[in-house]
Amino acid sequence: MTPAHATPPVVLSIAGTDSGGAAGAAADLTTFAALGTHGACVITAVTAQDTTGVRDVHPVPLASVAAQLDAVLEDLPVAAAKTGMLGSAEVVRLVAERLGGGRLVVDPVLVATSGAVLGGADVARAYVEHLLPVAAVATPNADEAAALLGRDGPPCDLAAALADLGCAVVVTGGPDADTAGETCTDWLALPGRAARALRHPALATTNDHGTGCTFSAALAAGLAHDPGDLEAAVARAGAHTLAALHRSRHWQLGRGRGPVAHTTPDQTQGDPR
Numbered sequence: 001m002t003p004a005h006a007t008p009p010v011v012l013s014i015a016g017t018d019s020g021g022a023a024g025a026a027a028d029l030t031t032f033a034a035l036g037t038h039g040a041c042v043i044t045a046v047t048a049q050d051t052t053g054v055r056d057v058h059p060v061p062l063a064s065v066a067a068q069l070d071a072v073l074e075d076l077p078v079a080a081a082k083t084g085m086l087g088s089a090e091v092v093r094l095v096a097e098r099l100g101g102g103r104l105v106v107d108p109v110l111v112a113t114s115g116a117v118l119g120g121a122d123v124a125r126a127y128v129e130h131l132l133p134v135a136a137v138a139t140p141n142a143d144e145a146a147a148l149l150g151r152d153g154p155p156c157d158l159a160a161a162l163a164d165l166g167c168a169v170v171v172t173g174g175p176d177a178d179t180a181g182e183t184c185t186d187w188l189a190l191p192g193r194a195a196r197a198l199r200h201p202a203l204a205t206t207n208d209h210g211t212g213c214t215f216s217a218a219l220a221a222g223l224a225h226d227p228g229d230l231e232a233a234v235a236r237a238g239a240h241t242l243a244a245l246h247r248s249r250h251w252q253l254g255r256g257r258g259p260v261a262h263t264t265p266d267q268t269q270g271d272p273r
């Protein structure tokens with residue numbers, strides 16, 4: 001761990017905002033802070049969103065996204081970056097040009113937990129053609145993996161097929177049907193290798209809005225600290241997300257699927273975890 005007074009590594013989030021504070025840039029920046037990194041952020045879209053759904057999406061113009069990227073990249077030593085909602089094929093291509101080949105975690109956000117579409121078929125195509133081939137690792141959930149490939153299938157096959165594009169892939173999953181919801185399985189595939197199951201305990205909770213953003217942000221922070229060990233960073237990101245789900249499991253926030261905890265453990269009064 002980096003001592004508190006040492007200069008932290010910089011991690012960049014390129015994402016949309018969630019006015020409810022569960023997903024998007026808010027999830028990324030709080031996760032970066034919790035994991036001892038300095039978070040920079042480039043905003044791609046402003047969403048009017050709460051725990052029940054997305055009411056409105058206002059895309060940030062491409063020139064403004066490019067200017068934000070320039071401002072960060074010309075001034076700060078970005079150790080790792082992650083993408084969330086990019087919202088348009090042209091922003092996907094811009095990010096591929098500026099950040100491809102680096103320590104880049106791509107969470108291909110296409111559909112929100114509430115079901116709202118945050119990226120259409122053209123955005124999915126741009127991920128496959130431009131961004132995944134130059135990413136270090138992609139973290140789609142099973143639905144996003146199927147949308148990227150244009151076909152359904154077991155998550156282990158989807159992970160391996162996406163890894164053939166040239167990056168490591170973690171296909172994330174909620175509670176498993178075959179263990180009556182006792183476990184969750186994420187599938188890790190490295191290019192040219194069969195996917196490996198990463199099984200962990202599942203929590204019974206409806207407060208899971210923002211889990212995908214939290215997992216991928218934690219993975220980027222892990223790579224910023226230790227770029228050499230992807231598998232360890234994936235395991236630590238999973239443990240971080242599970243701990244956050246555990247802290248928020250009894251919260252009563254909002255009328256829909258509540259936020260996964262973005263509090264840091266030492267600020268949560270009365271619960272030492």
Ligand SMILES: Nc1ncnc2c1ncn2[C@@H]1O[C@H](COP(=O)(O)OP(=O)(O)O)[C@@H](O)[C@H]1O
Pocket residue numbers: 113140141142172173174175184185186201202203204205208210211212213215238241242245
């Ligand atoms: N109920 C749960 N209990 C434990 N872990 C979970 C639960 N739901 C999701 N996760 C974990 O959270 C991480 C993010 O996954 P996921 O929920 O699939 O993301 P997304 O928000 O993109 O759908 C994964 O590691 C997944 O296994």
Ligand SMILES: Cc1ncc(COP(=O)(O)O)c(N)n1
Pocket residue numbers: 015016017018023024025047049084085109111112113114208209210211212213
């Ligand atoms: C701005 C923004 N970015 C990402 C997500 C996906 O997060 P989730 O899958 O938890 O809804 C979202 N809902 N909103």
